[in-house]
Amino acid sequence: MKVIALSRKEAQDILTNKIYLLVVFVQVFIILGAFGLAVVTSIATDPALLDSYGITSNLKVGVDSQINKSSMADYLQEQKFTIIYYNTTEEATKYLGKGLVAVVGSSPQGDITVLLDNSNVFYPVASQKINDAIGKYKQAKKLESAGLNQSTIDIIQKPVVLSETDINQDKKAQIALDSSYFVELMYGFIVPFILLLPFFMASNIVTDSIVGERERKTFEVLLMAPLTSSMVILGKTIPILSFSMLQSLAWILLLDFLKVPIFNPLILFLILLFVGLGFIGVGIIISMLVDSTKEANSAITLALVFATFILFVPLFINAPYFETIFNFIPTVLMVKISSTPIVENELLLYALPTILISAIIFFLSVRYFRHERAIRL
Amino acid sequence: MRFSIITKWELKETLKSKKFLTIFFLQISVLFLMIFIFNTFAANIESEKGISITPSLSGFASLDVDDQGYLFSKYINPDIIEVKNYSYNYSIERIKTGQTTGFVLVPEDSIDKIRNIGTINIQLYLDVSDPKRSVIKDEVTSTTKLMGDxxxxxxxxxxAPQNVTQTINQQNTGESLPLQIITKAMIAILLFLPLFLFGNMMIDSVVGEKERKTGEILMAMPLSTTEIIMGKSMAVVGIIAIQVALWMTILLSTGFEIINPLIVYLLVFITAIPVIGITVVIAAYSKNYKEAGIGLTFGYVASVGILMIPALVYLSNKSISSNISPLTMVIRILSGENIPIWQFLIPIGFVAVMSAITYWISIKLYQRDDVVFGPRPGLIRLSLELIGLKKRRT
Structure with missing residues (x-):
């Protein structure tokens, strides 16, 4: 009951602290911003999405009168570019980078010249599409010169046909953008980042709570109460952990609303619970080592920088030698669990080191927390 | 010049602090880490593979394949897709039970089709309940294209073994946007970064006096508010000047090219003055460290925006007005542009105006007992009082 009373007081402190509430509010903007950025970059780099949103048709390619008469213009149109006709290549070149993403012209010797504006935001897609058009044009020219008929040329130009059959249609996952880039970016980085944000804040709250009490000289009163060290730690941990878990739950619901479905939330919560305990444990240990809020903030920032490095860098490193170790990193696990509808039991075994390490950190923080240390006696 | 007494005192105290020195050298280690990351990015951009910011997760999605002739499987990129060879019936069952996201069936007669110039029909079975379906579809589509090519x-x-005489020449004009950002903007951003690393020192210097209740003693000294504010600010600006010089030296010695380093240094240095000015305004108004920390976060986000947005605008459309940001000017210098002297006046003028405004506000705030010792007026009332639209309560 004593622990509950302390927890209630801590929870009240958190919920009445305008700064914590402001940070929660800021997280909403971070989530919406990250989601928006992922959507925009996915559309900008995916030729199929650019086509479907009609952006390709806004990309203008200048061609001269010779190209206009050749099949090259048809192949460019097939790529959904808007073709602007000019009398000469020189005339078209004047507008390269000023409205035109590329110029396709011909030299007096009959060769084709392609000029591309590298600085255009859509350059990668434009370049890919123009290369496809050139490839087809060159191939067709070669086959025509060999005297082949159009039906054979068509087969040669498209020797493989891909058909798709959808399975589990009744359980179709509604995703904001059916793009490979979007899915990799959202599940591969943004989802674990968003779900861990509240726990970064948790380690800050716990140092604020312990060091703050010491600075306000209210810690002595708390420690004189008939509570053991473990009870004080529990009383402070429960509301902070619950506050963070509730935030993570809210972010899962927000992501679901944004059509980024998060699978296996219960397993995710189990991992988050232990990661959270680890973060809080680090916060408590730091609180025991420092003298003021200012020192605590510097130390916690440093600890969080290292945590970010350990948790997020493996997501961007392709190192086959470390693959087995990376599989144990909680963020890597979160990526796999949150994006897979049915998780294999084997994957859960990879969570054991996270659970063990976090439990050890928390246990150490409880052992290290002593009344005498807390009030510097 | 009596503010120099405060500056000297603050500098002496700061440089004596072991904690400060630890943080100072940790920042330098962060620079080395960034140099490593930038070099990796630049190498990736210049390579044929180009840059990718997507996470490189091995085995992110799984795909089953029935491809007897190994015609399709050999083209699959194994970085993200985990490929397993299974039969049709087993794979369909695996998809239905969520063990794999897709299955590709390559017809057994594919080799005969290749020999006889016939179309090969590849079938993709996709689990649409799995959001990773687009990753599989994208990989299968690009593999099919590669195989087809x-x-x-x-x-x-x-x-048609004969060569067609017509040749195709391809020329690219303009530097790619990612390369521009990495090679020019990123070095410039690195040089401006130390400006935002010492805000806590300023907060400590001003808010710390309020929390430690030593502000009253300082106010009672024979120094004007202007001298106190300028003295404290110049100490931090001095520390920033040392850090920027160190960072520039490190960047130059690690092979980064900085054209006109002295002008670049001066531009970064003068920008530190209004940045610290903003910090003093926040510190002068804040009651405690926590409040100052939050205010500083928002203040610095806005400052970074003011520096960055014109620079990004400049990269895309080279407008003159984007020179308002000293960061734009540094990017232009680093690009080796010939910049007319009068254009330097735009960022210098902006920095001077911003400095005058921020220091004026902070001095006015520090002169008010209600702001320093409380009870503090609200932000709106205070703003109206500062610009003279409302009379101060007595």
């Missing part, structure tokens, strides 16, 4: 080329070579 290879088959086409072999057919073309056998059917």
């Amino acid at each position: 290879t088959i086409s080329s072999s057919w073309v070579d056998s059917l």
